[in-house]
Amino acid sequence: MSSSVDRRSGLAARLGPRDEDSRSPRRWRIETAVLIIAGILLLVMSINDTSRQTIVNERLKVDLVTWSHFTGLDTKEPAIEQGVFGYTNTIDVVCGNLKPGPPESTVRQCAVITGPDVHGLRHVIGGYRLPAYSDDEPARRFDCYGEKLVTETCRR
Amino acid sequence: MSAATQPLPAAAPKSQSSSGRAFAYVAAALIVLATALIFEAASWGHESDVPEQPRISGWIGGFTGKLTYDVFLLSLLVFTLAYATLSAFALRLPRLALSPRAVIWLLVVLYTIVLLGPVLISTDVFSYIAYARMGAIHGINPYEHGPHAIWYDHIYHFVGKDWIYSPTAYGPLYTLLTYPFAYLGIDGTIWSMKLIALGSTAGILWATWRIAERRGFDGAAAALIVGVNPIYLLYGAGGAHNDLLMMFLMMGAVALVVAPRVTAGREATAGAALVAGALIKVTAGAVLPFMVLSRRKMPAVLGALAMAIVGVIVADAVFGIKGVDIFAALSRDSSFVSTDSFATEFAHLIGKPGVFPIDHDLLKGVLVVVLAYLVWRTWRGYEWIAASGWALLAISVTTTWLLAWYILWPLPLAVVSKDRRLLAAVLLVQLVYVIHQYSPLLVPVQ
Numbered sequence: 001m002s003s004s005v006d007r008r009s010g011l012a013a014r015l016g017p018r019d020e021d022s023r024s025p026r027r028w029r030i031e032t033a034v035l036i037i038a039g040i041l042l043l044v045m046s047i048n049d050t051s052r053q054t055i056v057n058e059r060l061k062v063d064l065v066t067w068s069h070f071t072g073l074d075t076k077e078p079a080i081e082q083g084v085f086g087y088t089n090t091i092d093v094v095c096g097n098l099k100p101g102p103p104e105s106t107v108r109q110c111a112v113i114t115g116p117d118v119h120g121l122r123h124v125i126g127g128y129r130l131p132a133y134s135d136d137e138p139a140r141r142f143d144c145y146g147e148k149l150v151t152e153t154c155r156r
Numbered sequence: 157m158s159a160a161t162q163p164l165p166a167a168a169p170k171s172q173s174s175s176g177r178a179f180a181y182v183a184a185a186l187i188v189l190a191t192a193l194i195f196e197a198a199s200w201g202h203e204s205d206v207p208e209q210p211r212i213s214g215w216i217g218g219f220t221g222k223l224t225y226d227v228f229l230l231s232l233l234v235f236t237l238a239y240a241t242l243s244a245f246a247l248r249l250p251r252l253a254l255s256p257r258a259v260i261w262l263l264v265v266l267y268t269i270v271l272l273g274p275v276l277i278s279t280d281v282f283s284y285i286a287y288a289r290m291g292a293i294h295g296i297n298p299y300e301h302g303p304h305a306i307w308y309d310h311i312y313h314f315v316g317k318d319w320i321y322s323p324t325a326y327g328p329l330y331t332l333l334t335y336p337f338a339y340l341g342i343d344g345t346i347w348s349m350k351l352i353a354l355g356s357t358a359g360i361l362w363a364t365w366r367i368a369e370r371r372g373f374d375g376a377a378a379a380l381i382v383g384v385n386p387i388y389l390l391y392g393a394g395g396a397h398n399d400l401l402m403m404f405l406m407m408g409a410v411a412l413v414v415a416p417r418v419t420a421g422r423e424a425t426a427g428a429a430l431v432a433g434a435l436i437k438v439t440a441g442a443v444l445p446f447m448v449l450s451r452r453k454m455p456a457v458l459g460a461l462a463m464a465i466v467g468v469i470v471a472d473a474v475f476g477i478k479g480v481d482i483f484a485a486l487s488r489d490s491s492f493v494s495t496d497s498f499a500t501e502f503a504h505l506i507g508k509p510g511v512f513p514i515d516h517d518l519l520k521g522v523l524v525v526v527l528a529y530l531v532w533r534t535w536r537g538y539e540w541i542a543a544s545g546w547a548l549l550a551i552s553v554t555t556t557w558l559l560a561w562y563i564l565w566p567l568p569l570a571v572v573s574k575d576r577r578l579l580a581a582v583l584l585v586q587l588v589y590v591i592h593q594y595s596p597l598l599v600p601v602q
Contacts, residue, residue: 031577032577035577035581041502042498045504046588048505049500049501050591050594050595050598054598057595057596083509087509088509
């Protein structure tokens, strides 16, 4: 066998496997620096997002109180949806059963809530009802009321 | 030798006094307690971290309350701190680390709890069962229809709401493997899926231990870091995810070629095992190029090709062309966005409400650059096991659809890699993921 052929793989020597990475301290340092920067970025991102979610959770707690206060219902486990009226605002929609029963098992009363927390409540700008076991889609909403933003999405 | 290539320390000598290991035993006991508490509380029934499911473990409950966010997250915190302690001992202070025998006992106790407990956190296993029942019992192709096609089947009730219209995204080999279990009834199939996940775990840990020892590392330390990992145990094994079967085939392939004498047959089997892994879940295929590029031996290529040909023929015969096109399902899932993905976190950091379509393209571009760099480094002689681990880590970090069990993929490769930076990076990513789960504990909404 020619000396220019790798004995293990049978490939030409220049194509054959290499046992050791040609260690370059400079490359190793650059790689490590990039990894450390990426790691710090991931850590900062996660802590920022956890903190952001904590602030959102505070808002959602106020939403639940606002919904109960506004509807006069004490339904267990009303559901909160964010982003129903856009992703760049703090408008939330809270829907809960009108009558006792498992979640979504009866007609649901929804309240569209926005604005800052004032004495533990936020501002209700409108609302609508949804049939049992149905997704919150415009075509399924009925008995809409409130500001145009809400009523114009209501098809019934 | 640089810190980056320092191997895991050798196991502590057997004559070592056990008094120095008291901290390790306390940490191990805390992990067992946290695991027992989580699974016992989960057996009470459906909660935020417990999907609706047949009450296969109802007989366990009765000692504590339901698995609320508080209970889960506080137990996860204790578990994570105790795991960090045990891992630090295993890596840095072998005289304080658990003995190999204690590691084995700890693993046996933990996975017995997982086996007996309910399914945690994810509804995926019910999707697996639904797809199996669709094909085996109802004669419906799971690559063409979602579980909604069997809305009249009891399993449909347990499938995640987001997935009822989704055809299966899993590989044809996995789908085919699950068909016989469909005849065991829903409870029987759940037990089967749990046994497959735990059998795969046993295989992964055995392979990890063997590979670590062959590379001069401490096998017990390597098995402990993988098997006692909270994300592996609670999210991966707890949810009976098929990722574990994929990882078993991946680590089996590595074990076949990390040996003093590797025959052509072992090379070919390793190549075939990696393709079989990709036919379970396509991610395993990411390891193959690095193995081939590094070893440059024809039997591995031939083994991979043979398995791929057999896989394509069988998949086409059983499922039609959609069963062959596993990349289409991958492409579909990669367009989803999860709140835990780092892409979403980055978007929030820079003030954007979330991930946009252009971001998917940017992330794919970043991934291609990372993979190309790893390919170049592997060609130049960089360790292929580490390169494979970096590739899997890069996939999980850049995906917009990140789930906890995706960050398990590189873990067993990281503990047997000579590049210690990989293990540090994988554990950091996991830590960051765990931190991100804690907002409900800080401000509970309900």
